Amino acid sequence: MVPKKRLDYRFNGRRSPIIPKAPRSIRRRCSHKNSVEDNKLCAFELLAAVAGKLLQESESSVSSNVETHASTLKNENVKGQPKDEQTPKSESIDHGSCAESSFMPETSVQEPDLSSKFKGLPQVDIDSVLENISVFASPDVLKKLDCDSVQGTCQVSDADGNTNCEVGGSVFVGNNINLRAEDQQDMHSEDVINTSNVKDHVGECVNSNMLIKSDNSVQLPLYRDPIPHTPLQQQWNTVKLGIRDDDDNYFGCNKLSTKFRPFRPQPRTGHRRIRKMLTSKYRKMAPKQRSCELYNSRDGVKSFYQYRKRIYTHERCLQAPIKKRKLFDHMGTVSHDQEASNNSISNASEKGMCMDKCNSGIILERVSGASPTVKGHKKGKDPHVKFSIKSFKVPELYIELPETASVGSLKRTVMEAVTAILGSGVRVGVVLQGKKVRDDNRTLQQADRELLRSPATPMVDSGISNASVDPHFVSKVDDDVVTSGFLSSPQTPSVEAVNGTVPDSKALVPVSPTNSESLAVVPANLKPKKSELSQRRTRRPFSVGEVEALVEAVERLGTGRWRDVKMGAFGHADHRTYVDLKDKWKTLYHTAGISPHQRRGEPVPQDLLDRVLAAHSYWSLHQLKQQGKQLGAEPHRTVDPMKETVGGA
């Protein structure tokens, strides 16, 4: 068994164990620290656990019984036995983390005290994940958990025992000002299908288990803070995951952060980071995944180790943009893991998993609304609203959007974030005050206002209720399997109906200059694309005026100083990056070289195109010279280049 696991560890070719041991002291401390939060469940871990189980099942005919697992869990949970370190189990913990240990048969120790909580669990060999699941969890609760787990879902419980995440897979974006458990509950019942709350003894055991193990790996507190206002710091005792050292040996290793990570206000680059992560990296994964697929698709089953690594990796990526290059190097692996994970899920599904019924849920918390922090960045511009995922910790992952960002943006952003972590196949819906918000074009700001003030606006009809004074956004992350319909609310028959019913719908979507500008910077597209993953910026054709400005600037500065061109001619246009300008110049040059009838889009005056050609040739001739001259060469006049160039040519 162990050897096998080891192999898994080396999957990446890393020689060192992927999961380093965390100092016991630390483990203990964390454990203690989180004692109160022991009821929280780490879906990831569960997922990992399930995956692991699955792996175990398929890889070897060795059947493990649930009891073992249960005992393990229980063991972990038992207060009277804080000396986990001593127990074999602790060993497992050392090997890796949470879930893993759970499934290490040899490590699992018969807990005399298996106790009541798991007493009811049937002791059965699992043939399928499904079975495993049912077994794993006694009542529906655990079943639920498993389902979710398999889907890469996260279910979390409050300290209060309230479930924040649901099977229904909702993302609750609560306004930190007042988020009430009751409300959530309501929504659950209302919106969640086949959902069960994770809590009680089950949650206790499982969660605690996860927690303990997590100590040396992931971050535990995957639950929301009972007190919305509580500063993030409190729950920000993030454990650094998958931290890599300079040698890059540590892929997937988890380190325990001994200190709390202070909440650092994220500049407005926050969303950019997310975007980067979610777009670039995420997208890139796809191709690589395939390449790696063959690699370990042998069983079609993946170890939860891999899955775990994947998660960690993601977190790491999200957490530290450092050494981008190197991180990328690992993407293959990560991708693979992800793929694996997905496959597992698929398999599970095929086996009759309740995939269609289970959904993931992630709670978001509004970290700040038009907070000074954010405001500072964009002086005079739209205040931003920042969200963080509360359900589980994703270090430094914030979702920040201008208040003028649309609900659709929020959905998309959340979905992407979730996708990046859990894998593809999630859909996000937004529920405000328990009602679905279908109008993706509505801005967060608008929604918020509506909630706070107008109790009876058309918005209500549109799916936003004003039942409560506290605005809270709830996003639902649905599984693809669930597809449409899931979000349909009892009140609103259909989306069409909704949109049609809301007269203001359009009025609320005006794309004001401000709005569009902000959105342009934000990683969100108002126009839903074929793939929800699409993050392309909205296309913004250059106007003739812009082209002229560009041409003028290039004539003056040359073709290799896009930064300067940007600053000089488009300094105020945030949506035009120097890369954009460079690209535009490229296309202009190309356009100038083709016959007019082949050109598309808004026609560019021929004279401008001529200037493009002139400036281009001029600068191509002078760039070399300049380099030799070093600096100083810039006395050319707009007209000069043309003459010289043209003449020369």
Place this chain on the structure above:
DNA sequence: ATTAGGG
């Protein structure tokens, strides 16, 4: 962070 190019 920029620049240069390919996609």
Place this chain on the structure above:
DNA sequence: CCCTAAT
């Protein structure tokens, strides 16, 4: 526009 590589 996006993505990378190379600065």
